[in-house]
Amino acid sequence: MIVAGIAVAAFAAFVLSSVYYALLSPVEQRALGERALDRGKPGPAKVAAELVRTAVVAAGFAWVADWAGLLSLPASLSLALVLWVAFPVVLLTGSIIWERVPWQTAAIHAGDWLLKLVLIAVALGLLH
Numbered sequence: 001m002i003v004a005g006i007a008v009a010a011f012a013a014f015v016l017s018s019v020y021y022a023l024l025s026p027v028e029q030r031a032l033g034e035r036a037l038d039r040g041k042p043g044p045a046k047v048a049a050e051l052v053r054t055a056v057v058a059a060g061f062a063w064v065a066d067w068a069g070l071l072s073l074p075a076s077l078s079l080a081l082v083l084w085v086a087f088p089v090v091l092l093t094g095s096i097i098w099e100r101v102p103w104q105t106a107a108i109h110a111g112d113w114l115l116k117l118v119l120i121a122v123a124l125g126l127l128h
Contacts, residue, residue, distance in 0.1 A: 005127035073125035080121035088113035
């Protein structure tokens with residue numbers, strides 16, 4: 001059942017992330033003006049790559065959660081929060097400090113990662 005949870009989590013996180021960016025890209029454009037990246041509409045190769053990337057995150061989350069005995073809710077939600085702070089938040093703050101990424105862009109990416117990890121945690125917690 002964990003494989004089904006990974007597949008459902010990956011697909012649901014991909015869809016949620018797509019909607020999230022569709023809604024927040026105009027906000028980023030308004031906040032940053034010309035400094036905002038124009039990501040354009042992704043082609044099929046980028047869509048496929050993003051689905052694979054999200055599946056890798058879901059599988060990695062499932063492996064860590066299973067190994068640690070944290071696959072059930074609410075334990076998986078706690079794990080999602082810890083992993084979010086330990087990895088995306090740390091990496092994104094580094095991009096602000098060292099690569100001059102605007103904080104607004106980093107905040108949008110951090111929100112996306114939080115949504116993905118929480119959704120993955122819920123899907124795996126319910127379907128394991």
